[in-house]
Amino acid sequence: xxxxxxxxxxxxxxxxxxxxxxxxxxxxxxxxxxxxxxxxxxxxxxxxxxxxxxxxxxxxxxxxxxxxxxxxxxxxxxxxxxxxxxxxxxxxxxxxxxxxxxxxxxxxxxxxxxxxxxxxxxxxxxxxxxxxxxxxxxxxxxxxxxxxxxxxxxxxxxxxxxxxxxxxxxxxxxxxxxxxxxxxxxxxxxxxxxxxxxxxxxxxxxxxxxxxxxxxxxxxxxxxxxxxxxxxxxxxxxxxxxxxxxxxxxxxxxxxxxxxxxxxxxxxxxxxxxxxxxxxxxxxxxxxxxxxxxxxxxxxxxxxxxxxxxxxxxxxxxxxxxxxxxxxxx
Amino acid sequence: xxxxxxxxxxxxxxxxxxxxxxxxxxxxxxxxxxxxxxxxxxxxxxxxxxxxxxxxxxxxxxxxxxxxxxxxxxxxxxxxxxxxxxxxxxxxxxxxxxxxxxxxxxxxxxxxxxxxxxxxxxxxxxxxxxxxxxxxxxxxxxxxxxxxxxxxxxxxxxxxxxxxxxxxxxxxxxxxxxxxxxxxxxxxxxxxxxxxxxxxxxxxxxxxxxxxxxxxxxxxxxxxxxxxxxxxxxxxxxxxxxxxxxxxxxxxxxxxxxxxxxxxxxxxxxxxxxxxxxxxxxxxxxxxxxxxxxxxxxxxxxxxxxxxxxxxxxxxxxxxxxxxxxxxxxxxxxxxxxxxxxxxxxxxxxxxxxxxxxxxxxxxxxxxxxxxxxxxxxxxxxxxxxxxxxxxxxxxxxxxxxxxxxxxxxxxxxxxxxxxx
Numbered sequence: 059x060x061x062x063x064x065x066x067x068x069x070x071x072x073x074x075x076x077x078x079x080x081x082x083x084x085x086x087x088x089x090x091x092x093x094x095x096x097x098x099x100x101x102x103x104x105x106x107x108x109x110x111x112x113x114x115x116x117x118x119x120x121x122x123x124x125x126x127x128x129x130x131x132x133x134x135x136x137x138x139x140x141x142x143x144x145x146x147x148x149x150x151x152x153x154x155x156x157x158x159x160x161x162x163x164x165x166x167x168x169x170x171x172x173x174x175x176x177x178x179x180x181x182x183x184x185x186x187x188x189x190x191x192x193x194x195x196x197x198x199x200x201x202x203x204x205x206x207x208x209x210x211x212x213x214x215x216x217x218x219x220x221x222x223x224x225x226x227x228x229x230x231x232x233x234x235x236x237x238x239x240x241x242x243x244x245x246x247x248x249x250x251x252x253x254x255x256x257x258x259x260x261x262x263x264x265x266x267x268x269x270x271x272x273x274x275x276x277x278x279x280x281x282x283x284x285x286x287x288x289x290x291x292x293x294x295x296x297x298x299x300x301x302x303x304x305x306x307x308x309x310x311x312x313x314x315x316x317x318x319x320x321x322x323x324x325x326x327x328x329x330x331x332x333x334x335x336x337x338x339x340x341x342x343x344x345x346x347x348x349x350x351x352x353x354x355x356x357x358x359x360x361x362x363x364x365x366x367x368x369x370x371x372x373x374x375x376x377x378x379x380x381x382x383x384x385x386x387x388x
Numbered sequence: 389x390x391x392x393x394x395x396x397x398x399x400x401x402x403x404x405x406x407x408x409x410x411x412x413x414x415x416x417x418x419x420x421x422x423x424x425x426x427x428x429x430x431x432x433x434x435x436x437x438x439x440x441x442x443x444x445x446x447x448x449x450x451x452x453x454x455x456x457x458x459x460x461x462x463x464x465x466x467x468x469x470x471x472x473x474x475x476x477x478x479x480x481x482x483x484x485x486x487x488x489x490x491x492x493x494x495x496x497x498x499x500x501x502x503x504x505x506x507x508x509x510x511x512x513x514x515x516x517x518x519x520x521x522x523x524x525x526x527x528x529x530x531x532x533x534x535x536x537x538x539x540x541x542x543x544x545x546x547x548x549x550x551x552x553x554x555x556x557x558x559x560x561x562x563x564x565x566x567x568x569x570x571x572x573x574x575x576x577x578x579x580x581x582x583x584x585x586x587x588x589x590x591x592x593x594x595x596x597x598x599x600x601x602x603x604x605x606x607x608x609x610x611x612x613x614x615x616x617x618x619x620x621x622x623x624x625x626x627x628x629x630x631x632x633x634x635x636x637x638x639x640x641x642x643x644x645x646x647x648x649x650x651x652x653x654x655x656x657x658x659x660x661x662x663x664x665x666x667x668x669x670x671x672x673x674x675x676x677x678x679x680x681x682x683x684x685x686x687x688x689x690x691x692x693x694x695x696x697x698x699x700x701x702x703x704x705x706x707x708x709x710x711x712x713x714x715x716x717x718x719x720x721x722x723x724x725x726x727x728x729x730x731x732x733x734x735x736x737x738x739x740x741x742x743x744x745x746x747x748x749x750x751x752x753x754x755x756x757x758x759x760x761x762x763x764x765x766x767x768x769x770x771x772x773x774x775x776x777x778x779x780x781x782x783x784x785x786x787x788x789x790x791x792x793x794x795x796x797x798x799x800x801x802x803x804x805x806x807x808x809x
Contacts, residue, residue, distance in 0.1 A: 097612060097615075143795075144791055144794045144795040145794060148794065148798055150612060151552045151611075151615065152749070152794060152798065154552065154615065155552070155742075155745050155749060155790070156790070156791055156794060158742065159742055159745070159746070159787040159790055159791065160787075160791065162742060162783075162787060163784050163787050163788065166780070166781060166783060166784050167781065167784060169780075170778060170780055170781055171778065171780065172778050172781075296623070299619055299623060302616065302619070303620075306616070352631055355627045355630050355631045356627075356631070358623055358624075358626075358627035358630075359623075359624050359627045359628055359631065361620075361623060361624075362619075362620045362621065362622070362623030362624025362625070362626075362627065363620065363624045364620070365616065365617070365619065365620030365623065366617050366620035366621055366624065367620075369613050369616045369617045369620065370604065370609070370613075370617060373613055
């Protein structure tokens, strides 16, 4: 087994594109779930709306790249409002069911064969990212040191991704120390108390849903640009559940919780994937027990079990504060 | 004498292998191919010239062999125009759809793409809208009864414990897989397999409550935390099923080859009617249990107000245990019947989970009879909607209804009007 290779891959995964995507998705969820206590199980829809907004504007309508980004962001705002109107007055589990249903509705519609000319059906869309890569200031070549050597394309994607993470985290940090953030946290703790102080709880929840959705949609842009294509099945319910695992691993209601959670999550997944694959190749694990196709399945089983164990034994995650996460009632 | 027989068998087997090897050779080749088999009402059509061309300038030709088969190896993935030379067709054989010649097809990487040219008169019958509607309604009723079996359990679990169980779909899948194991691997007849499955799934419900949810309730874990735990459990179980069962879709040996027995335009098989009958009997039996027996009344009391029923001497833990066993058994039965209706795979339960949620919310969370009404509405809406929208979007209608009902009547059809926010 080539341990050097395994460790190099794991280190690359630590700061890689998946880490960027899930960190952004989880930063948005952190505003919803960690700070406001909203159970949004449709975060995948925010990423999908942004990605499809960009892809359809650029590759179908032929609009410039910048306009595509604006369409994607507006899409996320509209989605938040549409989701919020029927559900924010109701109990938390209703929001959970409606958001997961909305995410599936969106995925089923864009992958429908009858809309193939607009959304590309189940194959999705591509050829919308030239505008992004033409902004790339790095000339052709490879950049980095040690295991972190990337070509100019990957360097550009990762740089933009990490800048977005820093920006999003700063926004969350500033918001949460403002009076607005204190009201949001109070809504999480006791909605009725906030209402009795004359605050419009519904409006605050709606604002939180929009801000978290827009932050999460940045992850959708990174997913679309990093892969160079959008495919409907990448935006299934698993994306949302992975983002929850990332958030709960790092610690909800902490500014850097989602970022550290995401980096660790992909580090561990890369380690186990590579170790299992190499052990199978080297014959340490008989392929009658696990074959290389099944390694990906073990990843999902591990994520599921990790989510359960985290929630049972350490709901505050690595850095969270247990008192901040009194997950009940709503 | 016996040795000769063995030799003969070996020779025949060898010959068969050789034949299969020759026949399979083109399909096993790496890379992309376009292929097909020409058949005119069952008889192969040999000697027909077929040409595949691409915009990139590739052109390949093949002639159908004695079995009517033809294979063209193409240079890579992409779009190909496949044309059949009608001059090489035998006399009196004509294309059924001349407008589909040449036929444009997209070949993906490493794909063996089949292209079909049909011959003879168009024999398809277009059904009248009324016939279609009648058939869809019957299918919807069947589907609704199936969902009801799972939804009643989910609703009662929610009512008695407050848990929104995202892992309920996996109990449905478990039912289908266990029944498949008994029917296919062990070879038990399907009806007996169904009975065994219901027992196993009831046991699985009991194990879940005893091993996971009971202890969590005792620790005072919050409801939201439990909901997220159920999501983790759902992911872990679903991919464990995939790991064990594989990603393919299979059908019960006993359910294969059943033909529709009508009446009229309705395409339900005898087995479908039997499964509807079983659903109705089980649901009626469960309704009797809830309305007339002591334990059933206690269950409804706990669903209504756990604290008050505990104070009036009802053993709440025992009721919850019974609800979990019944919920598991009902979901398992739903899985068996769903497996008959649409074959068995590792994520069949998860695929209908949102429909189960929609039914339960529609009928009113926590009520058993609401779940039944909601399921029938959802089942019929899902199937009837295919009259107007593409079948691949049929679940969208049901989920949209879920969102609309929350706007208009959040407590559901049979739920009591109360503050839910």
